[in-house]
Amino acid sequence: MNSFVIAAMLLVLLGLAYQTGWSRSRAVAQSSGQRLHSRPIYHGVWVALWVVIPAALIMGLWALFGPGVADQFARSQIPAEIAAGLEPGQIVNAVSRIKAIASGFGIIGEPQPFEAEAARALSQFQLYGFLIVILAAAIIGIGALLYARGRIVPGLRARNQVERVITLLLLACSGVAILTTVGIVASLLVEAIRFFTFINPLDFFFGTVWNPRFSTTGTGAEGDYGLIPLLWGTIMVATIAMLFAVPVGLMAAIYLSQYAHPRVRNVVKPLIEILAGIPTIVYGFFALVTVGPFLSGLGATVGLDIRATSAATAGLVMGIMIIPFISSLSDDILRQVPQSLRDGSLGLGATQSETIRRVILPAALPGIVGAFLLAVSRAIGETMIVVLAAGNSPVLRFNPFEPTSTVTVTIVNQLTGDSDFAGPQSLVAFALGLTLFVLTLILNVAALTIVRRFREQYD
Amino acid sequence: MSATETQASPVHQTVRTPDPNAHPARLKADAVSVFYGEKQALFDVSIDLPEKSVSAFIGPSGCGKSTFLRCINRMNDTIEGARVAGKITLDDHNLYDQSLDVVELRARIGMVFQKPNPFPKSIFENVAYGPKIHGLARSKADLEEIVITSLQKAGLFEEVKDRLHQPGTGLSGGQQQRLCIARAIAVGPEVILMDEPCSALDPIATAIIEELIDELRSNYTIIIVTHSMQQAARVSQKTAFFHLGKLIEEGPTEEIFTNPREKRTQDYITGRIG
Amino acid sequence: MSDMSQSAALDRRERVRNGLSRRHRGEAIFRGIGIAAIAIALALVGTLFWQVLSKGLPAFTQATLHLDVTFDEDVITAGPAPLRSDYASAAQYEAAFLDWRRALAGINWAALIEQAVRAEMPELDAEASDIRRLVDNNAGLTLRQMYQDDPALLNQTLNVALLGSADTDNWLKGTIDRSLPDARQQLSAVTRAIADRFAADGVISMDFAWHIFTNTDSRTAPASAGLAGAFVGSLYMMLVVVVLAVPIGVASAIYLEEFAPKNRFTDLIEVNINNLAAVPSIVFGLLGAAVFINYFRLPISAPIVGGLVLTLMTLPTIIIATRSSLRQVSPSLRQAALGLGASRTQMVFHHVLPLTLPGILTATIIGVAQALGETAPLLLIGMNAFVANIPGTPLDQSSALPVQIYLWQGNENRNFFEARTSAAILVLLGLMITLNAIAIFLRTRLERNK
Structure with a gap:
């Protein structure tokens, strides 16, 4: 209801303002006989901006601070003699009960008289607050409209000003990406530092035992939070994935870019890229029901004890996921090696494979290394495959056929179903997240720099 | 080789008139046509290319001269959809014979390209590449000797002898092109094909390359495609004029430039078509 | 000298010839490895689909x-x-x-x-x-x-x-x-x-x-468990993604490609966006848990939060893809527009943007498809809770298609839910294929009209 009123009001104001600007500018032009600097459309938009920006600003402020003000008001409505007898936590609880009653959602149990009283006051306060804000927005909007209308003259550079606002808006949008990174870094750092007030960072980064005993209270610092077993599991799974994906992906890219007939290429390349579009949860399921049992059966026939969920299963399936990633990145890079180098080598009598191995691959090496680093970054950040297929056993083991656990799996385990972040059990997820973020950041930046240099070399 | 050493800079050279028939022709083309898919790019070209002399192919761009050049060491094989009809023979062996090995052929007929294309390796490795893949050197010392000799023949050794292990891509354009010539020489070919080898170079570098071509003539059969009639006149003993995929006229360079039989050749030479 | 060079030439030809069969064998092996790699990759695509189809269709x-x-x-x-x-x-x-x-x-x-x-x-x-x-x-x-x-x-x-x-x-x-x-x-x-x-x-x-x-x-009646709730949850999230990520992403791409001065700051944005595209998705989940749920107190398990997290995650994808399609518009068109007296903004919005519409559309669909299949970040904002109702609004508790797959694969009644999970995967893949098909169809239509 509220949002509908606001939207309707804004729309009406907007239409009114646009119309005013449009017709006023034409009238001004006609009466003065001068040519308008900007077309009437821009005058319309110009006036509309004048109206909407202050009105939206007021309502934005209300949306941002209104709840806080209402909170304060609700708190002030609790009679002093009752408030004195309540713990801080109970007051917070009472405030939320009052707000719930006021909003009409209802609460568990009968409301106490003071609660009902406060809720009535609160709802009235909120209604008045809302009306005042709407009124203020409307008055300011109309005031701005009249002001802007008065400023319309033929020489007004309406278009330039409108365009400046548009540019600012575009700039603000590209700020979102920056804000995201800032948000990631800030939230990971803040929560990780809270975690380190429970656990010594040295114990975390160099501990070799992972055993965060879950206490029902969710607090208390008992348990071991050693990162090493998780990091080792991550490295092991990623290594297996790369060992499988690099030869297959790279050779596929070489074949497709250097040997395959264009018609074959046009069919096979999209087929392989299908693998890239499959959600990772599907790979996880594939690992669980197909690859795991297959590997374990294979192990049984050769007398090897391979567990169905193990580092090998997860690594292998992750490798499948990474194949298209490596092959399409490598393909791009191989195709950037100039044809003239190929001709030069072939012209000397080299066979195609000699040309590829001795000229094209060395020339493309930096770019391919960059692609590999991006793939590694992807492998260590991958979650669902390892959640389902790695066996979730955070013990320092060196046998890839045994279950293992990774940083990402542990983040999911520690944080799922818990949003209070009170104890180290859930906060550790952020310390792990920070580790993961820093690791991938280093890999990504290195890879992106290498690939960029490579591209510039052949541009 | 010693005969040409005393010659003045080719820039000031006038057209020389050695008789191209002084050398027998081991390389012959007979009714060669080339198709790219449906399109025919070359029509029934027949020509004899004399040994140990320079033959130049001239003509406006798109006339088929480069296409024909690439037929001679079968570089057209690498182009999708290209098809060659007719016969090119070296010592009476058809280059398009099923039993012929392209790898072996290209070791005998080397090629230098329009744009200098040194590999992103050291100068030494660039020249050593061919001998290495073909297994021409018996030992490391042998390989070194081949590399040095080739660089010397290409007139580059003095300039690069102190930096043999630095990347070949760091050289100037003219040096790069001479490096590519050294790279082709190192395999020990009998024929060297040059596809507009100077089109990416400045006049001074061009002059040096032209001088080099003249020197190489005593040991190699050289076929050069060029845009520049002056260049053809300066370096070649035999010239062939191509137009619209057809070989219009061929003969001793001097005759072509002074007394062409065909009107189209004359039009091209005098700048009326091109 | 002539004789010597003659014999040297013969010796060289001999040496080349001796190496030929070994080199051709090497060539064949190398080529064979390439074909084997392709075959392995294709076999894996085939196995995966065959597995999911053979298990899922009976369900x-x-x-x-x-x-x-x-x-x-x-x-x-x-x-x-x-x-x-x-x-x-x-x-x-x-x-x-x-x-x-x-x-x-x-x-x-x-x-x-x-x-x-x-x-x-x-x-x-x-x-x-x-x-x-x-x-x-x-x-x-x-x-x-x-x-x-x-x-x-x-x-x-x-x-x-x-x-x-x-x-x-x-x-x-x-x-x-x-x-x-x-x-x-x-x-x-x-x-x-x-x-x-x-x-x-x-x-x-x-x-x-x-x-x-x-x-x-449904927990009590597994045989009648369905995907409707998860489907609607995913739908709400995709709505949020399309409504937020597309305008913001396209706007930032336009700014960076057409307006931004080339300086340290825009370089930083560039590196930042490229890096964000490669940040593990689970980190976005942590961001959502810490910022949206813990700090802004948005409802847990709600599609609105999931949508916001996925928006931030797909934003770099959309920005990068849009920028590359903006870059493909020829400079001559820009110069022509500017030469006719159009302002930079007019040039972008009247001339460049219409041409990049197919590219933006493709970028959108790539982004949405990526978001549709994402699971890990959703687990961290509580979308793996069991929800028995179809969510009425994006603020209600809900699941999502990939999360439903995760929940079903963990059900104890393995015999039944393995097939049910595969069926859910088929629905998810079907949706993604449909999305891509629509993208291809629209793109060819738009490109033909150009």
């Missing part, structure tokens, strides 16, 4: 009983439905109607099913519990709903299609090993015998399981 049909159910008044003791005319006020009628519904809920509807089964097999000697295990737990609910909608059914006999239980389905499809001893079977020997007999008689048939698309998840 779209389910054992369904077609029984002649009599709405017996001895069992349905709730009496006739209250009539509006019998009551003075609407409120009184409401209260009476509610009482009647409560009475209906207390009736043992399973008894009707038991009677119908016994009527079908008069010679049957079985406990009520044996018969009850035959049908899904929601079957009683189905009868109740039928009766509630039409109380005139009392004492009538009707052929009703009732969903068999998950265990019945397993037994008849053979997804449980039929040779296992009684102790390890999910159904008693009697129930199995009834199921076999009914299957032979055609009382049980394998019907298309529409409820996969219309029902929500």
Whole structure:
């Protein structure tokens, strides 16, 4: 209801303002006989901006601070003699009960008289607050409209000003990406530092035992939070994935870019890229029901004890996921090696494979290394495959056929179903997240720099 | 080789008139046509290319001269959809014979390209590449000797002898092109094909390359495609004029430039078509 | 000298020739490895799809009983439905109607099913519990709903299609090993015998399981568990992504490509966006948990939060793809527009942007498809909670398609849910393929009109 009123009001104001600007500018032009600097459309938009920006600003402020003000008001409505007898936590609880009653959602149990009283006051306060804000927005909007209308003259550079606002808006949008990174870094750092007030960072980064005993209270610092077993599991799974994906992906890219007939290429390349579009949860399921049992059966026939969920299963399936990633990145890079180098080598009598191995691959090496680093970054950040297929056993083991656990799996385990972040059990997820973020950041930046240099070399 | 050493800079050279028939022709083309898919790019070209002399192919761009050049060491094989009809023979062996090995052929007929294309390796490795893949050197010392000799023949050794292990891509354009010539020489070919080898170079570098071509003539059969009639006149003993995929006229360079039989050749030479 | 060079040339030719067969063998091997790599990759695509299809397709049909159910008044003791005319006020009628519904809920509807089964097999000697295990737990609910909608059914006999239980389905499809001893079977020997007999008689048939698309998840009645809730949850999230990520992403791409000065700051944005595109998705989940849920106190398990997290995650993808399509617009067009006196903004919005529309569309769909399949970040913001309702708004608790797959694969009734999970995967993949097909179709249309 509220949002509908606001939207309707804004729309009406907007239409009114646009119309005013449009017709006023034409009238001004006609009466003065001068040519308008900007077309009437821009005058319309110009006036509309004048109206909407202050009105939206007021309502934005209300949306941002209104709840806080209402909170304060609700708190002030609790009679002093009752408030004195309540713990801080109970007051917070009472405030939320009052707000719930006021909003009409209802609460568990009968409301106490003071609660009902406060809720009535609160709802009235909120209604008045809302009306005042709407009124203020409307008055300011109309005031701005009249002001802007008065400023319309033929020489007004309406278009330039409108365009400046548009540019600012575009700039603000590209700020979102920056804000995201800032948000990631800030939230990971803040929560990780809270975690380190429970656990010594040295114990975390160099501990070799992972055993965060879950206490029902969710607090208390008992348990071991050693990162090493998780990091080792991550490295092991990623290594297996790369060992499988690099030869297959790279050779596929070489074949497709250097040997395959264009018609074959046009069919096979999209087929392989299908693998890239499959959600990772599907790979996880594939690992669980197909690859795991297959590997374990294979192990049984050769007398090897391979567990169905193990580092090998997860690594292998992750490798499948990474194949298209490596092959399409490598393909791009191989195709950037100039044809003239190929001709030069072939012209000397080299066979195609000699040309590829001795000229094209060395020339493309930096770019391919960059692609590999991006793939590694992807492998260590991958979650669902390892959640389902790695066996979730955070013990320092060196046998890839045994279950293992990774940083990402542990983040999911520690944080799922818990949003209070009170104890180290859930906060550790952020310390792990920070580790993961820093690791991938280093890999990504290195890879992106290498690939960029490579591209510039052949541009 | 010693005969040409005393010659003045080719820039000031006038057209020389050695008789191209002084050398027998081991390389012959007979009714060669080339198709790219449906399109025919070359029509029934027949020509004899004399040994140990320079033959130049001239003509406006798109006339088929480069296409024909690439037929001679079968570089057209690498182009999708290209098809060659007719016969090119070296010592009476058809280059398009099923039993012929392209790898072996290209070791005998080397090629230098329009744009200098040194590999992103050291100068030494660039020249050593061919001998290495073909297994021409018996030992490391042998390989070194081949590399040095080739660089010397290409007139580059003095300039690069102190930096043999630095990347070949760091050289100037003219040096790069001479490096590519050294790279082709190192395999020990009998024929060297040059596809507009100077089109990416400045006049001074061009002059040096032209001088080099003249020197190489005593040991190699050289076929050069060029845009520049002056260049053809300066370096070649035999010239062939191509137009619209057809070989219009061929003969001793001097005759072509002074007394062409065909009107189209004359039009091209005098700048009326091109 | 001539002789020497002659012999050197012959020696060289000899050496080249000697190496040829070895080199050609190397060539063949290298080429073979390339073909093998392609074959492995294609075989993997094939295996994956074959696995999912072969496991998932059977789940779209389910054992369904077609029984002649009599709405017996001895069992349905709730009496006739209250009539509006019998009551003075609407409120009184409401209260009476509610009482009647409560009475209906207390009736043992399973008894009707038991009677119908016994009527079908008069010679049957079985406990009520044996018969009850035959049908899904929601079957009683189905009868109740039928009766509630039409109380005139009392004492009538009707052929009703009732969903068999998950265990019945397993037994008849053979997804449980039929040779296992009684102790390890999910159904008693009697129930199995009834199921076999009914299957032979055609009382049980394998019907298309529409409820996969219309029902929500269910814990008590696994056979009738469906994807509707998760589907709507995903739909809301994609709406949020399209509404937020596309305008913001396109706007930032336009700014960076067309307006931004080339300096340190824009370089930083560039590196930042490229890096964000490669940040693990789970880190975005941590961001959502810490910022949206813990700091802004947005509701847990809600599609709005999931949508916001996925928006931030897909933003770099959309920015990068849009920028590359902006870059493909030829500079001559820009110069022509500027030369005619258009401002930079006009040039971008009137001339460049329309040309990049297909590119933006593709970018959008790539982004949405990526977001649609993402699971890990959603687990961290509580979307793996069990939700039995279809969410009415993006603020309600909900699941999502990939999360539903995650939940189903973890169900203890493996035999049944392996197929059900594969079916859910097929639905998800089907959606993604449809999205991509639409993208390709629209792009070719737009490009042709250009």
